[in-house]
Amino acid sequence: MELFNENSKLASVILKDYSLLPVINRLGIQLGFGDKTIRNICGENGIDLNFFVETINVFHYEAYFPEKRLLDFPVKIVIDYLVKTHQYYVNYLMPENDRLIELFLSANPEESTENELVRKFYAKFKEEFVIHINFEESVMFPYILELNRVIENLDSSMQFRQKYPDYSISGFEKEHSHLDDKMDDLKNIIIKYLPPNYDQNRGNAFLSNLFLFEKDLKNHSRIEDHILIPKVKQLEMVLQSHE
Amino acid sequence: MNNSPNKSIVLISQSDVILTGLTEILKGSIAGEIIQLHRGDEIIDFPELTGNFLVIANPEELEKSTSLIRQILPVTGSVQFLALVFDSNAATSISLNDSSALICYKVNEILNSFASNQAKDADTELTRREIEVLQLLTKGYSNKEIADHLFVSTHTVISHRKNISEKTGIKSASGLTMYAILKKIIDVSDINPEELI
Numbered sequence: 001m002e003l004f005n006e007n008s009k010l011a012s013v014i015l016k017d018y019s020l021l022p023v024i025n026r027l028g029i030q031l032g033f034g035d036k037t038i039r040n041i042c043g044e045n046g047i048d049l050n051f052f053v054e055t056i057n058v059f060h061y062e063a064y065f066p067e068k069r070l071l072d073f074p075v076k077i078v079i080d081y082l083v084k085t086h087q088y089y090v091n092y093l094m095p096e097n098d099r100l101i102e103l104f105l106s107a108n109p110e111e112s113t114e115n116e117l118v119r120k121f122y123a124k125f126k127e128e129f130v131i132h133i134n135f136e137e138s139v140m141f142p143y144i145l146e147l148n149r150v151i152e153n154l155d156s157s158m159q160f161r162q163k164y165p166d167y168s169i170s171g172f173e174k175e176h177s178h179l180d181d182k183m184d185d186l187k188n189i190i191i192k193y194l195p196p197n198y199d200q201n202r203g204n205a206f207l208s209n210l211f212l213f214e215k216d217l218k219n220h221s222r223i224e225d226h227i228l229i230p231k232v233k234q235l236e237m238v239l240q241s242h243e
Numbered sequence: 244m245n246n247s248p249n250k251s252i253v254l255i256s257q258s259d260v261i262l263t264g265l266t267e268i269l270k271g272s273i274a275g276e277i278i279q280l281h282r283g284d285e286i287i288d289f290p291e292l293t294g295n296f297l298v299i300a301n302p303e304e305l306e307k308s309t310s311l312i313r314q315i316l317p318v319t320g321s322v323q324f325l326a327l328v329f330d331s332n333a334a335t336s337i338s339l340n341d342s343s344a345l346i347c348y349k350v351n352e353i354l355n356s357f358a359s360n361q362a363k364d365a366d367t368e369l370t371r372r373e374i375e376v377l378q379l380l381t382k383g384y385s386n387k388e389i390a391d392h393l394f395v396s397t398h399t400v401i402s403h404r405k406n407i408s409e410k411t412g413i414k415s416a417s418g419l420t421m422y423a424i425l426k427k428i429i430d431v432s433d434i435n436p437e438e439l440i
């Protein structure tokens with residue numbers, strides 16, 4: 001395992017680990033970056049160099065998670081990254097999952113009971129996922145950004161307190177384990193328990209996309225649970241100490 | 244997630260020449276992953292490492308970081324240490340003058356000594372009791388209701404559920420319902436799929 005650094009050429013990073021492609025997109029980089037180093041690309045695009053390097057390393061290598069340094073990044077940068085990740089899920093990965101699972105199931109119309117079960121289960125998983133993301137975007141993130149604004153501008157917390165009388169991030173923390181469980185279950189059902197006469201290539205295509213999704217989501221949830229939430233707890237303490 | 248515990252080598256040296264050189268020598272002929280650190284305490288950035296570890300560092304660094312590394316590395320596997328010295332013929336250390344083949348040999352000796360927990364084909368057949376629990380579960384019964392129904396404690400039901408999930412790999416209630424139907428443990432007509440899946 002080799003961690004990437006600011007002098008690594010982005011092209012060779014991607015050649016080593018192509019699963020980073022959507023990650024660099026989210027960080028604001030499009031294909032066609034020639035032989036530039038990460039440092040130069042970040043400079044040209046106004047991207048926080050340290051955040052870029054740590055984010056791709058954390059994604060590249062699951063065991064690597066420099067919590068202390070990650071906690072130093074501003075809340076805004078972290079939320080921006082998380083929101084772009086949500087967009088990637090909602091606009092691309094989920095529709096792609098929908099398409100691939102339908103392709104897989106519809107090739108075997110005679111297995112109607114099995115197909116119905118898998119469709120229902122998948123629909124439930126998706127519904128839960130969408131609710132989760134919507135909650136974060138419409139309730140949790142706005143709360144965090146506003147809290148952050150109050151502290152940055154040294155604003156009076158009065159207005160904020162009126163708007164969020166008894167809000168604290170502990171009330172918002174949503175478990176990620178249910179989503180993870182459902183995703184695992186879906187994988188296991190398809191890998192272990194469906195009758196073997198399904199189209200294997202279509203099954204593989206769906207599963208590959210699901211594995212991609214799983215890896216990405218695991219990383220995403222880890223940033224929320226171990227970086228965002230602890231940061232917000234710090235901010236809430238700062239606010240309290242101002243009062 | 245992964246059944247066979249992995250083996251990792253943690254290289255610690257201030258010198259990039261040593262880190263890069265050793266990595267280059269080892270990477271082709273060992274089965275483990277290589278982590279490079281400049282100082283022992285940087286291991287804190289790798290909180291999710293699991294499995295067995297071989298730590299290679301110079302004697303001073305080993306002495307400094309042994310207890311720290313034991314604290315931080317997970318207890319899921321064993322940790323071994325190998326000193327990296329400038330010149331020695333001892334079998335218990337590697338020397339900068341050793342040939343690549345010898346270094347790989349010494350490292351592999353230790354890696355091979357890690358007990359390989361070969362994943363067995365675990366027994367995944369559900370017992371009769373577990374099947375009963377699963378059937379009641381798919382009817383929407385709570386743990387308490389299942390316990391009352393089977394004249395056992397809630398605690399027992401919870402442990403059955405845990406075993407069922409371990410054996411099947413399915414954790415959610417709706418996933419278990421789907422499993423039970425696919426395995427013909429229950430019939431679709433027995434349940435209300437709208438509600439349970």
Ligand SMILES: [Fe+2]
Pocket residue numbers: 082086133136220224
């Ligand atoms: Fe999220």
Ligand SMILES: [Fe+2]
Pocket residue numbers: 132136176221224
């Ligand atoms: Fe989340």
